[in-house]
Amino acid sequence: MNVLEIRDLHVSAGGKQILKGLTLTIKQGEVHALMGPNGSGKSTLSYVIAGHPGYEVTKGDVLFDGKSILAMPPDERAKLGLFLAFQNPVEIPGVNLGTFLFTLFKNKYPKGSAATYQKELHALLKQLNLGSAFIERPLNAGLSGGEKKRAEVLQLLLTRPALAVLDETDSGLDIDSLKIVSDAVNSMRSPLFSALIITHYNRILEFLKPDFVHVLLDGKIAMTGNANLPQELEKKGYRWLKEAA
């Protein structure tokens, strides 16, 4: 079954065309990776999937479980089971991370008890090698780059979406953190979980072993391969693909 289907997607922002006919299908249980040079439109794609109001879809469609989601506000998409781990999670001063997480938990599991939440949360904190004081911090405000990324993964694990888009979650992580985050994402792998991993680096893909790797060039998928593609790219660079195109 197709969880996410992106058909001939054209997107512009601020009068500039960014995506120019992107087509991509993710089936249930699959993990896909998306690579590509800076400015090729990777983050734009993640924002459009999640429903950021700043982008205009001029052509094409995005389907989740077979239904177009383009007219839906971001919260409805989230309720369908879509999750975006942000590249740069925005700071929301004064909002306690714990309170925020509890709100997410209650939205996802309206009948979930506070005791279940506490148990689940502490297991996840342990899994991510975070102390229990972590949830007393404000939501993203004052967190280091690595802490922000782990806070994103914490939300991912807590809400267990059907499809996760990870936008450069590996950028800025040290090797140990990268391992922890990768293990966490791997722990979610199941026939009912799909993911789109946006990254610049092969290292996270070595941990996650994606089923498919796509290269985005100038707003379109220029090549699709298997888990060996990133190594080839690391050797030859994107120029090789551009020249081949």
Next chain:
Amino acid sequence: MTPTQVAINDGYAEKYGFHDAETSVFKTPKGLSEDIVRQISAEKNEPRWMLDIRLQAFRAFLEKPLPGWGGDLSGIDFENITYYIKPTGKTEHSWDDVPEQIKQTFEKLGVPEAERKFLGGVGAQYESETVYHKLREDLAKQGVVFLDTDTALKERADLVKKYFASVVPLNDNKFAALNTALWSGGSFIYIPPGVKVDVPLQAYFRINAKNVGQFERTLIIVDKDASVTYIEGCTAPVYSTDSLHAAVVELIALPGSKVRYVTIQNWSSNVYNLVTKRAVAYENAVVEWIDGNMGSKLTMKYPAVILKGENARADILSIAYAGKGQHQDAGGKVTHLAKNTQSRIISKSVSKNGGRTSYRGLIKVAKGCTGIRSTVRCDALLLDEHSRSDTYPTIESDEKLVNIGHEATVGKIGDDQLFYLMSRGMKESEAMAMIVLGFISEFTKELPMEYAVELNKLIQLEMEGSVG
């Protein structure tokens, strides 16, 4: 009520905006005159000296012009206001003795419940008079005095005579003069030396009738090394015509004492709220004004502290929220009259739907006062492009060796913040409420838990009305 007024605050109307049938045992005719002042004083059987103060204040009121700054006061029709309404015959000390209808009102507002749960004493004022007053017995035994100010005038005339109008002179400003001429009700607190009251004392002020003026007068004296927290809350029904609330609060913090005064003002958006609050702090005393302005049509209020003794400290923490048709002109004033005194003013404002907030502040340092430290920070959050926020800070220092810092920020609620929270499954209104609550959390965390919860609910209600 016009349709626009209904839209101002849907949640408010349901929760606080109800009103009872008007009943009273005595009220003055509409309009303002010296005769009204005399009637009020006579009704209260007051000593002659108080009537003299009232009459002097009334003349000062007539002489003083309306302030030409702040908010628009031209809508106040002084002739269409009832200045004194006595709802019942006397102040009761058991809720069972309070007339059923009034008791129901305070039940709905949660006052008796809060009293049972966590308060050390409660006063409940309805229109012009206090209908209920009670202090926990153990506090009374320690010599704590908590009365309505009218009763205090009879029972503690010594203290009232000594301190009344000593911090806010009767001719201080037009509305303080009006209050002094017409005052009725309010809280009187005296904490004896060394007594630390660890549960809050609370007063709740309710306006019920239309076109009414409420002029409570609060006087708090905290003796040497004593401490107390006092909380006041206020609400009124939603009417299409305006009411006037002009209170005066005087607070005397004697050496080494600590007093925290918490206000959650949630008047309906047809109330002019023009309040003078001022404290004097002697050596090593600490005065904290925690001031939350949620409601009213126009609020002009600048809690002030006069730091009279060395090492005294003032802390003024306020939030203002202005929705459609509302103007919150608020801030703080500190006068440093002694060496090594410290002050801090933090002001947070949120404007929405064309609402307007202004911060107006004054830091004054007298000559010779060295070792002063003062910081002022005001942060404004605008929820849309129709709303407005202004800052009017003033610093007057006659002393060169001072350390005064001032910071101001104005921010808009970011699309990226909203998007982030909505991408986690929150509705737009929920996301907005979360951002606003985060913004004012510095304030909320200073409130007793029950009030923090209530304030959070209020903000959530407000945000629900704003998205559609």
